[in-house]
Amino acid sequence: xxxxxxxxxxxxxxxxxxxxxxxxxxxxxxxxxxxxxxxxxxxxxxxxxxxxxxxxxxxxxxxxxxxxxxxxxxxxxxxxxxxxxxxxxxxxxxxxxxxxxxxxxxxxxxxxxxxxxxxxxxxxxxxxxxxxxxxxxxxxxxxxxxxxxxxxxxxxxxxxxxxxxxxxxxxxxxxxxxxxxxxxxxxxxxxxxxxxxxxxxxxxxxxxxxxxxxxxxxxxxxxxxxxxxxxxxxxxxxxxxxxxxxxxxxxxxxxxxxxxxxxxxxxxxxxxxxxxxxxxxxxxxxxxxxxxxxxxxxxxxxxxxxxxxxxxxxxxx
Amino acid sequence: xxxxxxxxxxxxxxxxxxxxxxxxxxxxxxxxxxxxxxxxxxxxxxxxxxxxxxxxxxxxxxxxxxxxxxxxxxxxxxxxxxxxxxxxxxxxxxxxxxxxxxxxxxxxxxxxxxxxxxxxxxxxxxxxxxxxxxxxxxxxxxxxxxxxxxxxxxxxxxxxxxxxxxxx
Numbered sequence: 001x002x003x004x005x006x007x008x009x010x011x012x013x014x015x016x017x018x019x020x021x022x023x024x025x026x027x028x029x030x031x032x033x034x035x036x037x038x039x040x041x042x043x044x045x046x047x048x049x050x051x052x053x054x055x056x057x058x059x060x061x062x063x064x065x066x067x068x069x070x071x072x073x074x075x076x077x078x079x080x081x082x083x084x085x086x087x088x089x090x091x092x093x094x095x096x097x098x099x100x101x102x103x104x105x106x107x108x109x110x111x112x113x114x115x116x117x118x119x120x121x122x123x124x125x126x127x128x129x130x131x132x133x134x135x136x137x138x139x140x141x142x143x144x145x146x147x148x149x150x151x152x153x154x155x156x157x158x159x160x161x162x163x164x165x166x167x168x169x170x171x172x173x174x175x176x177x178x179x180x181x182x183x184x185x186x187x188x189x190x191x192x193x194x195x196x197x198x199x200x201x202x203x204x205x206x207x208x209x210x211x212x213x214x215x216x217x218x219x220x221x222x223x224x225x226x227x228x229x230x231x232x233x234x235x236x237x238x239x240x241x242x243x244x245x246x247x248x249x250x251x252x253x254x255x256x257x258x259x260x261x262x263x264x265x266x267x268x269x270x271x272x273x274x275x276x277x278x279x280x281x282x283x284x285x286x287x288x289x290x291x292x293x294x295x296x297x298x299x300x301x302x303x304x305x306x307x308x309x310x311x312x313x314x315x316x317x
Numbered sequence: 318x319x320x321x322x323x324x325x326x327x328x329x330x331x332x333x334x335x336x337x338x339x340x341x342x343x344x345x346x347x348x349x350x351x352x353x354x355x356x357x358x359x360x361x362x363x364x365x366x367x368x369x370x371x372x373x374x375x376x377x378x379x380x381x382x383x384x385x386x387x388x389x390x391x392x393x394x395x396x397x398x399x400x401x402x403x404x405x406x407x408x409x410x411x412x413x414x415x416x417x418x419x420x421x422x423x424x425x426x427x428x429x430x431x432x433x434x435x436x437x438x439x440x441x442x443x444x445x446x447x448x449x450x451x452x453x454x455x456x457x458x459x460x461x462x463x464x465x466x467x468x469x470x471x472x473x474x475x476x477x478x479x480x481x482x483x484x485x
Contacts, residue, residue, distance in 0.1 A: 030387065037372060037391040046425035049375045316384025
């Protein structure tokens with residue numbers, strides 16, 4: 001018998017959101033469709049909904065993050081949940097408490113949902129395996145493995161501007177080797193039926209098995225960006241670099257930084273995404289980041305609606 | 318008992334409302350059947366504010382039991398609610414819980430001057446103190462049945478009797 005997807009309950013509904021890998025297209029569409037009405041809620045005078053009233057959500061951040069933690073916090077508060085932020089690098093973990101002990105203690109405080117960011121791949125899975133069935137876990141980024149809500153908000157953004165996934169040519173550009181964002185994006189693009197996904201980057205920053213993810217590999221920006229509809233930039237992850245995979249940020253910018261000239265090779269209506277935080281002048285030029293084809297700030301706005309959708313679907317299942 | 322003709326009920330409802338609404342009254346249809354009705358009423362009554370619509374899924378009181386409705390549509394209130402006379406429009410009035418949810422949602426847009434309710438049919442079975450000020454007809458049906466409003470390709474409305482769906 002095939003083992004059940006740990007993210008789904010016995011009825012095939014979403015119980016935890018840990019990775020895009022293995023999720024059926026219907027669930028991705030359900031999340032994107034549900035996020036749409038949340039966008040209009042955030043434009044109202046009262047930006048709050050009663051759905052998660054009385055629920056307690058713990059933001060467990062074992063790794064620093066500003067944007068992701070803040071958008072999860074805003075999303076939870078707009079759903080009327082009580083939110084507790086724990087930056088665990090600075091608390092009991094440094095006193096030697098294990099991850100599962102921390103989670104067990106918080107569960108004893110009647111947590112309803114954990115949002116987990118951790119430097120180790122698989123941390124959110126580990127927590128999901130050990131919590132009671134009424135507790136939901138959302139992976140907010142684990143090591144190099146997955147960052148599913150980032151990928152979902154990227155998909156929402158692409159759908160917002162491009163409508164139909166099945167006619168698109170999408171390029172993912174940069175440090176794919178260290179990027180949990182890229183992995184989740186590529187899985188999502190494949191599941192949603194994007195016919196051509198390209199991975200562009202230097203050999204040293206592409207995983208050796210990247211072809212197995214169902215992408216076309218390019219080491220040359222000019223070739224890779226030709227006629228694409230969507231350019232998904234990645235951050236050059238300086239803090240994850242061991243050894244010298246990149247000669248220098250200036251060299252990297254020369255070859256792989258997205259400039260106006262390079263972007264001109266894409267379709268004229270191509271959109272540019274970036275998960276943030278941006279290294280201006282390293283992977284992206286300011287004229288592109290702040291230009292008319294950039295949808296980087298709408299990504300942030302849509303990110304709140306997408307996280308509201310994920311939370312309210314999970315808490316209802 | 319045969320179900321009444323929806324088009325005839327809508328005609329009656331329209332005439333009933335015509336004399337009772339000032340031109341600055343706004344209609345707010347509740348998805349999905351209420352929006353069809355509100356669209357028709359809005360065209361016939363010549364009201365000034367644009368038509369509003371609500372999907373009350375985010376305000377339903379059964380979320381804790383059955384989770385989020387699978388297909389939530391965006392609500393759209395394209396006018397200032399504060400100080401305005403409103404009429405909520407729904408197809409079938411039953412327990413009253415949908416109307417309560419709709420009122421809760423409306424008040425998150427502002428404080429209306431008044432809210433009234435128009436419904437095509439009232440099938441009884443109220444669980445909350447809610448009634449319609451404008452009503453097409455009262456219909457008696459069994460507890461395991463439900464009345465559904467349908468719209469065909471030519472926008473013609475009809476009523477159908479269906480077994481009551483229960484999500485457990």
